[in-house]
Every structure is written in structure tokens, then in C-alpha cells.
Amino acid sequence: MKTVILSREFWLAAIVAVMVIATNLRAPGFAAPDKLAGIFNDTAMLMILALGQMSVILTRSIDLSMASNLALTGMIVALINAAFPGIPIPALMLFACLCGLVLGAFNGILIWLLNIPAIVVTLGTLTIYRGIIFLIAGGQWVNADKLSPAFVQYTRIEFLGLPALSWYAIVVAVAFFILMTRTSLGRAIYAVGVNPTASVYAGIDVGRTKFATFLISGLLSGFCGYLWVSRYVIGSVEVAKGYELTIIAACVIGGISIAGGVGTVAGALLGALFLGVINSALPVINVSPFWQMAISGAAIILAVVLNARGEKRGSRLILREAEATS
Numbered sequence: 001m002k003t004v005i006l007s008r009e010f011w012l013a014a015i016v017a018v019m020v021i022a023t024n025l026r027a028p029g030f031a032a033p034d035k036l037a038g039i040f041n042d043t044a045m046l047m048i049l050a051l052g053q054m055s056v057i058l059t060r061s062i063d064l065s066m067a068s069n070l071a072l073t074g075m076i077v078a079l080i081n082a083a084f085p086g087i088p089i090p091a092l093m094l095f096a097c098l099c100g101l102v103l104g105a106f107n108g109i110l111i112w113l114l115n116i117p118a119i120v121v122t123l124g125t126l127t128i129y130r131g132i133i134f135l136i137a138g139g140q141w142v143n144a145d146k147l148s149p150a151f152v153q154y155t156r157i158e159f160l161g162l163p164a165l166s167w168y169a170i171v172v173a174v175a176f177f178i179l180m181t182r183t184s185l186g187r188a189i190y191a192v193g194v195n196p197t198a199s200v201y202a203g204i205d206v207g208r209t210k211f212a213t214f215l216i217s218g219l220l221s222g223f224c225g226y227l228w229v230s231r232y233v234i235g236s237v238e239v240a241k242g243y244e245l246t247i248i249a250a251c252v253i254g255g256i257s258i259a260g261g262v263g264t265v266a267g268a269l270l271g272a273l274f275l276g277v278i279n280s281a282l283p284v285i286n287v288s289p290f291w292q293m294a295i296s297g298a299a300i301i302l303a304v305v306l307n308a309r310g311e312k313r314g315s316r317l318i319l320r321e322a323e324a325t326s
Contacts, residue, residue, distance in 0.1 A: 008255040008306075012270045016277055023281040030284055037162060043276030044169035045224050045231075047269050049243075050250040051176045052220035054268040055213040057251055058193040059206075060260035061118035063214065065107060066221045067243035068129035071236075073099045073225030075133045078142040078151075078235035085148035092151070096226040097219055103129065104218015108211035118210075126244070133237045142235035155230040165227060172220065177265045185212060193260030249296075250275055253303040274299070 024031035049066055056063045077096045080087065103125070110121045144152065155165045180186035188209045191199045196206050229235045254271025256263030275296065282292045 009264060009266045009270055012254065012267070012274060016270065016274055019274075019277050019281060023277075023284060027284045030281065037166070039276050039280045040169075040273070041163050041166045042280065043272050044165045045227055046246065046250055046272040046276065047169045048172050048220050048224055048227075049247045050254070050268045050272045051172060051265065052217035053247045053251050054254075054256050054263055054265070055176075055180075055189055055216045056118070056210075057248075057256050057258060058189050058260055058263055059210050059213050060193055060196070061111065061210055061213065062122065062248070062258075063104075063107065063217045064119065064122040064244050065103070065125040065129060066217055066247055067240040068126045069100055069103045069218055069221035070225045070228055070243070071239040071241070072103065072129045072133050073222040074229040074239055075137055075142065075225075075235040075237075077226050078147060078229045079137065081148055081151045082142055082146040085151075089150055089154045093154075093223070093226050096222045098222070100218045100220070100222015100225060101215060102218070104214045104216070104221065105211075107218065108214030111214065112207040112211040115207075118214075130237055130241075137235070137237070139237070142229070144233040147229075147233065152230055152233055155227055165231060168223075168227065172223075173265060173269055180265055185209070189213060190261055193257075193262070195261075246275065249300045252300060255303075271303075 020031050020036070029035065049070070053063055053066060073096050076099055077092050080095070081092060107118075107121055107125055110116050111118050155163065155168075157164045159167060180189070188199070188204045189212075191202065191204055192206050192209045199206055199209075228239060232239075250272040251263070251268055252258065252271070253274050254263065254267035254269070256268060256271070278296055278299065279292070282295065283289075287295070
């Protein structure tokens with residue numbers, strides 16, 4: 001129990017609850033079940049993407065191309081649906097996942113086989129993927145009138161009071177929890193982030209593990225490509241522009257260490273939920289959009305400071321233990 005109370009996830013959940021209660025005092029009805037379900041639904045895609053980014057960051061890498069991957073995949077499936085509206089939506093979703101997987105594999109191969117830093121590779125593909133969108137669409141947008149009704153409605157189908165988009169996030173979160181805590185790949189991802197050299201001596205292929213994380217982030221980005229176009233009913237080169245920073249911010253706030261090896265699925269989900277509650281609460285209490293950006297930025301800086309202090313305390317604790325046993 002003491003471990004739970006002292007955990008970052010517990011305090012982050014408490015802060016989210018306090019924000020909801022405080023906002024409800026100022027704007028009654030904010031904490032109503034339907035409003036909270038709406039906030040969760042609005043944050044569902046960020047949760048899915050944060051989990052993909054988390055797997056990459058845990059290996060001391062970063063994927064700056066997730067939002068561009070999402071936009072390119074979304075445009076591809078939107079163009080296919082506009083040209084062939086009879087193709088079943090599950091087949092389009094599967095194709096979107098495959099497209100995202102291929103784009104993620106391209107990042108992973110460059111990082112794994114050519115040993116290029118992840119930040120350099122994904123900064124390049126961030127721009128390349130945006131350029132491809134412009135080429136395949138000719139600078140045009142795909143609007144609601146070009147998409148089939150089934151394409152648009154698929155993420156809005158409700159089950160047990162929640163839209164399908166929310167259920168996708170729940171299913172991905174459960175699958176990710178199992179992956180990170182019950183599989184050898186999950187253990188390898190943490191091991192590579194904690195100590196790459198020791199991981200090699202333990203028989204873990206560091207390059208292959210990093211490649212696997214970029215496959216995961218690409219797959220989830222591609223999946224969200226369909227979800228984004230279906231939800232916001234638009235495909236364009238501007239879709240999700242700059243959203244990669246929001247994804248990384250969710251991970252940092254959730255306690256995913258940029259230095260690798262530290263972080264949990266619950267932390268990534270709560271980090272995304274924290275940003276979702278802030279984005280929903282500030283307009284309700286009439287905070288200026290400029291202050292909204294400043295407050296979100298301040299929360300990210302505070303999270304980074306707390307992460308850094310936590311890592312220092314961990315290092316000192318290890319040293320004390322080493323001294324005690326020597």
C-alpha cells in the first residue's frame with residue numbers, strides 16, 4: 001500500500017481528480033459522467049500514441065515522426081475510401097495498420113542497421129512523410145463529402161455508453177500492459193533502456209529490440225491515421241501537425257524517463273489524460289488560449305524537473321546500497 005501511495009501514478013491520478021473537482025466547482029456539470037466520458041474519448045488517440053512513443057523512449061530513443069506517419073496513413077486510407085467506397089472499413093483499418101507498420105519499419109531499419117541516431121532519422125522522416133502527403137494528394141484536402149458514411153460513423157458506434165474510439169484505446173492499453181509486463185520483448189525493452197551494454201551480455205539484441213519498438217510505434221500511428229480522419233472527417237497535409245510534441249509531453253508527464261528504462265503503461269495513460277483534462281477544463285473556466293499554452297508548457301517543465309529529481313534520488317540510493325555492501 002505504501003508503495004502505491006508513493007508512486008508517481010498515484011499522485012498523477014490524484015492531481016487529475018483534483019483538477020476535475022476544482023473545475024466542477026467553477027463550472028458545475030464538468031464532472032458529469034457524460035462529460036467525463038467525452039474527455040476520455042477526446043484523449044483516446046493521444047493515449048494510444050503515447051503508449052507507442054513510450055516503448056520507443058524506454059529504449060533511449062525517440063520517434064518524432066509519429067504524427068507525420070498518422071497524417072500520411074490517414075490520407076492514404078481517405079483517398080482509397082473516396083475512390084472505392086465499397087471496401088469494408090475493417091479492411092481499411094487493417095491496411096492503415098500495415099501502412100503505419102511499413103513506415104515505422106523504415107525508421108527502425110535506418111536506426112538498427114545503419115546505426116543512425118533515432119532523433120536524426122525521425123526528424124528526417126517527419127518531413128519526408130509530410131512531403132509524400134502533398135505529392136499523393138496534389139495539395140488537396142479530403143473532406144466529409146468525399147468519404148463514405150460508414151467510414152465516418154465507424155468510430156462513433158457506441159457500446160455500453162462509450163464510442164468505439166474509447167474502446168479501441170482500452171483494448172490497446174490492455175494489450176500493451178500484457179506486452180510490457182508479461183512478455184520477453186517487454187522485459188528486453190526495459191533492459192535495453194536501463195543498460196544497453198549489460199543487455200548485450202545478457203543475450204539481448206539491442207538493435208533488434210529498438211527495431212521492434214519502432215514497429216510498434218508505426219503500427220499504432222497507422223491505426224490512429226484511420227481514427228483521426230474518421231473522427232475529424234478531414235485528410236490533409238496539416239493533419240496532426242506538431243502533435244508529436246504533445247505525444248512526447250504526455251509520456252514525460254506520465255513519468256517515462258527520456259534517459260530510458262523507467263516508466264509504466266499507467267503513467268503514459270495518466271499523462272495523456274492529464275493533458276486531456278487541462279485542454280477541456282481551461283476553456284470551460286474561460287482561460288485565454290495563450291494562457292492555456294503557457295499552463296500546458298509549465299506542466300511539462302514541472303514534470304521534467306520532477307523526473308530529473310527522481311532519477312537523481314534513485315542514483316544516490318543505488319550508491320548508498322553499494323557502499324553498504326562493500
